[in-house]
Amino acid sequence: MTAMIESVANDVRVGQPIPTRNIAARVSWSWLGAIPYFAFTTLFMLIPVAYLFIGAFQNQQGEFTFANLIDLTSPNIAASYWLSIRLSFASAAIGTIAGLLLAYAVIMGGLPSWLRHAFTTFSGVASNFAGVPLAFAFIATLGRLGLVTIILKQVFGIDLYASGFTLYSFWGLALTYLYFQLPLMLLVITPAVEGLKPEWREAAQSLGANRAQYWLEVGLPVLTPSVLGCFLLLFANAFGTLATVIALTGSNFSVVPIVLFQQIRGNVLYNPNLGYAIAFGMVVIMVLSNTLYLVLRARAERWQK
Numbered sequence: 001m002t003a004m005i006e007s008v009a010n011d012v013r014v015g016q017p018i019p020t021r022n023i024a025a026r027v028s029w030s031w032l033g034a035i036p037y038f039a040f041t042t043l044f045m046l047i048p049v050a051y052l053f054i055g056a057f058q059n060q061q062g063e064f065t066f067a068n069l070i071d072l073t074s075p076n077i078a079a080s081y082w083l084s085i086r087l088s089f090a091s092a093a094i095g096t097i098a099g100l101l102l103a104y105a106v107i108m109g110g111l112p113s114w115l116r117h118a119f120t121t122f123s124g125v126a127s128n129f130a131g132v133p134l135a136f137a138f139i140a141t142l143g144r145l146g147l148v149t150i151i152l153k154q155v156f157g158i159d160l161y162a163s164g165f166t167l168y169s170f171w172g173l174a175l176t177y178l179y180f181q182l183p184l185m186l187l188v189i190t191p192a193v194e195g196l197k198p199e200w201r202e203a204a205q206s207l208g209a210n211r212a213q214y215w216l217e218v219g220l221p222v223l224t225p226s227v228l229g230c231f232l233l234l235f236a237n238a239f240g241t242l243a244t245v246i247a248l249t250g251s252n253f254s255v256v257p258i259v260l261f262q263q264i265r266g267n268v269l270y271n272p273n274l275g276y277a278i279a280f281g282m283v284v285i286m287v288l289s290n291t292l293y294l295v296l297r298a299r300a301e302r303w304q305k
Contacts, residue, residue, distance in 0.1 A: 055272065055277075056068050056277040056280040060272070069280075071277065080259040087177070088239040090174045091178060092232075093231065094181075095234050098178070098182055099182050099183075103185070106120075106190075107190065107194060120190070123183030126179060126180060127183040128180070132243060134176065134244050135244055135247035135248040138175075142167050146167075167248070168253075173248065173253065176244060177238050177241065180237075188230045188233060189226060189230050192223055192227075196219060200218050201214055201218075223300075229300065230293075232293040233289075236290055236293070240286065241257065242257035260275050
């Protein structure tokens with residue numbers, strides 16, 4: 001572009017006509033393809049976030065106030081944040097560990113290529129399977145009259161619900177979240193596992209290291225930024241889940257999205273501006289999680305180059 005401007009300036013100085021067709025030919029219009037993306041981002045991300053930010057600092061009369069942010073420290077709302085954080089942390093931690101082991105088995109376990117592609121295809125579908133269909137699937141499988149529950153009781157003599165397990169509890173929800181957390185971890189961590197170069201293993205073996213020493217000294221340190229980034233991604237993914245919780249437990253399990261829904265659409269706890277403040281707090285947590293994820297991913301990419 002600089003060379004083109006200098007060429008036009010030279011033409012003007014020497015009195016030659018400016019080749020308008022050549023200028024039009026040199027200008028790239030490929031950036032026009034990004035206009036729908038920026039329009040979509042502005043309409044459905046930037047404007048709603050700005051609307052939430054403004055509403056969080058207003059009362060119902062439109063006056064400026066900090067009361068909504070102060071109300072976030074109330075026992076009910078603070079407990080819902082803590083519950084969502086614990087639930088997201090548990091499902092993300094289990095999904096990260098299990099997904100890493102699954103990725104290792106799929107990539108380095110010597111599976112046939114067709115089976116590996118089947119795992120990847122299923123993971124792409126399962127990672128987006130949530131909401132009412134997922135809740136119904138788990139109720140039909142692990143509910144009180146679910147298929148697996150009945151088989152364990154009648155065939156193996158194991159009564160899950162008599163032993164204290166229930167699908168409609170903290171660990172029941174965490175188990176339900178794993179259905180989409182585990183395949184998401186497999187999809188995200190696969191490039192990092194594939195990026196482990198065979199030369200590193202060969203170099204470690206030539207220096208006398210066994211498999212355990214290779215993983216402790218080389219493999220895991222290289223994968224650590226990617227694994228931590230994936231954990232943060234899974235945490236953010238679970239933190240914003242709403243439809244699955246409502247479909248599975250109703251409004252009895254007060255995670256943050258349900259409390260937000262009650263403030264904006266409820267008949268008893270109706271306070272939209274407090275709901276905006278709750279949503280603003282969720283946005284802050286999600287931004288922090290995704291920012292740390294991007295930092296760790298950039299660090300992992302530098303290691304793998």
